Amino acid sequence: MIESQRHSYHLVDPSPWPISGSLGALATTVGGVMYMHPFQGGARLLSLGLIFLLYTMFVWWRDVLRESTLEGHHTKVVQLGPRYGSILFIVSEVMFFFAFFWASSHSSLAPAVEIGGIWPPKGIGVLDPWEIPFLNTPILPSSGAAVTWAHHAILAGKEKRAVYALVATVLLALVFTGFQGMEYYQAPFTISDSIYGSTFFLATGFHGFHVIIGTLFLIICGIRQYLGHLTKEHHVGFEAAAWYWHFVDVVWLFLFVSIYWWGGI
């Protein structure tokens, strides 16, 4: 830390990434709308926007890691920011998924006459919850156990074991995603098949998307652990990834019970 600085706060330098991220988001939104409607160049603008966004994410997080590791700006008080931020983000994600469960329950508890007055709707062949979904149910908690193993290994200063634990976490995550992909390809209904297909794929699709995000988050943590970024005392990024992973895990349990199991019989 700079010697003249007599406080433990991090006064950030001016950065181009907020505006570049905003422009990327704008191009992604406009490009996405253009792509989904018959406008020329929609796919191009969408790709450009996504590349811009991904680039911004990369360089912004690279800067944050430099500020944290090389410049030592992430003091105990600065670490509180990302901790509260991560918790609030996860709380907002809980609300996001609450809406999908609400939509599913709204449609299934009193099935409309248009779908035959029954749930699952007449004509829908549902996925058997006791096959792939039941198999996926212990995979995510096992992955959660592996991330807890990684956490204790980091706290115990066992750097190599922590990398192995994160590799195990990510492998289990990839197996889960693989099974979900398999199930999606084999599903006898699509997102356009009645309110059942819509609510099913909205909820499970967003969950799958979150699993992929969490997996990327854990892969980054594994790489950072391998590079020696994470210490016994300072590993906020890892903690955020672990919280996020447990959240994704819990959402799956609710999905299994209420959408696959209860909603499928």
Next chain:
Amino acid sequence: MATAIVRSALSRSSIRLTPRTSFAPPKRNMSSSAGHDDAYEAAKWEKITYLGAASCTALAVWILSKGHHHGEDPPAYPYMHIRNKEFPWGPDGLFEVKHNEGH
């Protein structure tokens, strides 16, 4: 110069007002290892992970080997296969049996 003096005085007073100990984040408040050390906990969770992975493998072998039955195709109800317009990439969805392969 003057602003620098004021700023340093402000930051010094802010340090005095807020004792450093209050900045410490709650330590490991989600951990179940109140009485044990982390090496013990790491070894325990490593075993739990192996146990979990082994039971997942066993379950996978059992479920994937028993095979599943397919019912016959249901009639084309009006609320099924709703397509008001094409997808940006064509008439078929990404995760479905392709009906219009030639397009």
